[in-house]
Amino acid sequence: MGVWQIGTDTLAQSRFTVSALAETVANLHLLDGRAAAPGRRAHSPAQTAAYRERLAADPAVALFVRKVVRPNWMPDFMSPPPGPEDRTFHDELRSVRQTPTAVALAEVATGLGGSVPAALAVPDLPDRVAGLLDWVWCHTVRPGWPNRRRIFEADIVSRTQQISVGGWAAVLSGMRQGMRWLGDGRLQINAYENPLRDLAGAQLLFIPSTAQRGWVAWDQPHRYAVVYPCAGLLAEAEQAMAPRALGALLGPVRAGVLSQLNAPRSTTQLVALSGYGLGTVGRHLKILLDARLVQRRRSGRSVLYYRTSAGDQLVRIQTETDAPSGRRSDH
Template sequence: MGVWRIGADVLARGRFTLSPLAETIGALEALHWGTPRPGRETWLRDHRPAYRARLDADPVEALLVWAALRPRWMADFIGAPPEESDRSFRDELERVRRTPPEVAEADLAAGLGHPVPAELRRPDLPERAAALLEWVWTATVRPEWPRLRRVLEADIVARTQALSSGGWAAALAGLRPGMRWLGDGRLQVNAYDNPPRDIADDARLTFIPVSAAHGWVCWDLPHRYGIVYPCAGLLADAPESAPPQALSRLLGPVRATVLCRLTTPMSTTQLVALTGYGLGSVGGHLKVLLDARLVQRRRSGRSVLYYRTSLGDRLAAPETAVRGDPAEAARDHA
């Protein structure tokens, strides 16, 4: 199995963080292999024809993707973990562009197990990779990035809360298949039969949620290591829908939104991340919903989780679902 041996200082500095580039790579893999996360089939159907057309029109780019994305392997130069100074997708992409061509070629050869084809021995190889990633970002990720970002940030909030209450074993539980905290500074990152890897004491370790179906490990040796994992929760194809109009009129649009987002138990900070509303606003609305018996709360470790009552579930149901239930309508008119 693949085990990283990590010192206490490295683990103490470990952070959960976002990476627009990692999200873009996850989208590229889904487009290339045709394997989206369940619930993202419409997204794939909308974007894959344009992706296939782009590769059909550029044999070099098609060959580059074939070499860079191998089963159970990804070229290091396209997927390095973010740096602390990164503030945007452009910051991360610029590092791909700055990769020396000989380094990019060596990365591809490592994955292939043999020298790269002659068509890929070219000085603009990193630039070609960056151009494809920029297209995937612009065409398929950026239009819904604000929504995806809120979902990913909510996952980070939940993991951070688990870390504070239960340590790394709790924070990493269920992070990705084959991964678990073994104790004594040993982190099993996957189930592959790889030799243990010692992480330098001054290295930086990051955990990166994405909306992709699968995760991966990445690094920029010897000082940056990353573990990319599928975020928790459902990611529907459709944009976030507004709460039912009748519910918004009854409760107010913000309070109705908070109630509708409680599809699973969540903390106040998770709701802040998902809705974009301020902490005081969300907390105040939760108190009103609690007093109205539309939500209840329970403690989980150091966190307080809110969840809908049966009445809250009925009020938050889509209007079409309520109107489309003949039995319910009959009872209402009895």
């Protein structure tokens, strides 16, 4: 099995971060029909048709996607961990575009078992792959990126809080399928028979995405990353959108905060999910507390807010009011 040796210093200095490039790679898999994440809406027929046209315009990239990009493997150069200087999608994409062609083709050969089809052995393969990723970013990720980024940031807050309560072992073992903490500084990252890899002196990153399974990435020997699925939180966020009737009753901000409390959340999580400022969220939480629609409790170092039975009933009734005729709940 694939195991990383992670010393206490490496683990202590590891960090969670958001990567626009990783999310773009996840969307490439989704566009190509390779993976469907729970809670994710499928791309529209128009987006899928445009994607097919984009591939048809570049046969080498089409072959690359068909032969090389697989759910359980992709070349390292395609999804490098973000560097400390990377702030935007195009900062991250620069690493893909600047990959030496010989390096990219060597990685392709590894994935294909030793040989590269002549149609793939083009001198500008990294630049073409970067062009495809740029297209996926512009057409499927960038329009909703601010909201998606807030949801990823909320997931990061939640997991860092879990670390303070249950430690790294609990968080790492539940992060993605096939990954678990083995103890003695050993992290199993997958079930493949690969030699143990020592991460001493390297930076370790954890990156949420909408990928169904996630993957691991590295820029040896400097940075390693675990891209893990955040699909459950995305589904929760979509399900927790405020009903229009509730917004008319309480106001859109307060209704949104109440709807997001379908599960206990901290103020920081609510700020990340809603996009409103800390003062705004805090003010509306106080009103909801005074109205006895929410309650709070302490969990470790955090204070978590949750709906009372009255709050649950109010959201449920207003959701039923929003439902189209003939589709209202009978319960």
